[in-house]
Amino acid sequence: MSAVSFHDLAKLDSDGRAALMRRSEADLSGFMEKAKPIVEAVRTEGDAALVRFGRDFDKANVEIGKLKVTEAEIDAAFGLVDKEVIAAIQFGIDNIRRFHEEQKPEAMWLKEIRPGAFAGDRFTPIRSVALYIPRGKGAFPSVTMMTAVPAVVAGVPELAILTPPAPDGSVDAATLVAARIAGVETIYKAGGAQAVAAAAYGTETVRPALKIVGPGSPWVVAAKRLLAGVIDPGLPAGPSEAIIFADDTVKGGLAALDLLIEAEHGPDSSAYLVTHSRRVSEEAIAALPEHWARMTEQRVTFSKAVLTGSYGGVVLTSSLEDSYRFVNDYAPEHLEILSTDPFAHLSHITEAAEILMGPHTPVSIANFGLGPNAVLPTSRWARTYGPLSVTDFVKRSSVGYVTASAYPAFAKHAHTLARYEGFSSHEHAVSDVRKAYL
CATH class of the missing domain: 3.40.50.1980 (Nitrogenase molybdenum iron protein domain)
Known part of the structure; x- marks a missing residue:
């Protein structure tokens, strides 16, 4: 078989680093x-x-x-x-x-913005x-x-x-x-x-x-x-992707075990182990054949295609800070923080749709029912989208209510701005014309 893709980040130029950011759905x-x-x-x-x-x-x-x-x-x-x-x-x-x-x-919800005027x-x-x-x-x-x-x-x-x-x-x-x-x-x-x-x-x-x-x-x-003009397409969720972030407190074999979780979805998946520890990276690569030996043939084929191809493998960084930077640039769908102290790393990572903390929280548990949603944005959309949620199934309407006592102050300022912007109907709707009807 081909060797697992290994990337020493310090030796990559900007084009090489940019290539690691690509997903299979990049060109549709x-x-x-x-x-x-x-x-x-x-x-x-x-x-x-x-x-x-x-x-x-x-x-x-x-x-x-x-x-x-x-x-x-x-x-x-x-x-x-x-x-x-x-x-x-x-x-x-x-x-x-x-x-x-x-x-x-x-x-x-409604809040009194000013006396007698409510918005929510x-x-x-x-x-x-x-x-x-x-x-x-x-x-x-x-x-x-x-x-x-x-x-x-x-x-x-x-x-x-x-x-x-x-x-x-x-x-x-x-x-x-x-x-x-x-x-x-x-x-x-x-x-x-x-x-x-x-x-x-x-x-x-x-x-x-x-x-x-x-x-x-x-x-x-x-x-x-x-069909985006016909139906709301929802959050962009394409082929699976994951980053297994590991510091030097965990075993590389464990990182390899979790690296295979999303890689086995299909050859169009993306999966990287990101670590600043050469020991962890070497142990992970060495452990993969043992893990593959336990898997079904189809899933071995899929995960090998990912980890030996252009959308997966092992990324060795020069420091924890470089690992954080890579994760944030990649903005993964799934992120595991493998560490005996995962909370020490959490504040450094802002661009990930799902963050799973510690060695007892593999993607498997999240995918099958921890509670948070496992339908997640892919292809770097985690930079602007979050996981599927209840709010994806509701729409929000603004509600406003101005009482008679609050109306004059609001009308005065609206009248001033309407005249400045040149909208006569806006202006007349809050002028003495309205007073005659009220």
């Missing part, structure tokens, strides 16, 4: 061109296009009239999933619900949201948990899941179990760019939504960008 131009006819076909042909693309892309036996999962299929799923898996889903959903209930904003915010659920659950490189009931729970907590009245069907036309049974436990019963058998288009335009079966959330392949990301 090819995907966007190919996604355009898919999107247009769904817009014009509806269900027929979903069936055709389901057969062509997912190799799935799907039929017109059977794109929506039936209640009986969801019932049957509970008999197909091991009780331990159902218990794990329930455990995760309980924690995720508790976290997001705490996160939920109060329905409305009111939060109401978005009317309809589509939840995209990927499947191409595995089954993800955990993504169902992470997207459905905050949407239900927010009170979205129309929720629907879109997920690619299996070759036999079925939907992953654990995904159906998670959907029902979370509180979502509307599930459609469609994936990829065609699912995003169906959510945007609607079809004979799929009801259109105002927003779509959930991670996906470059095809999904490309379709979201193409």
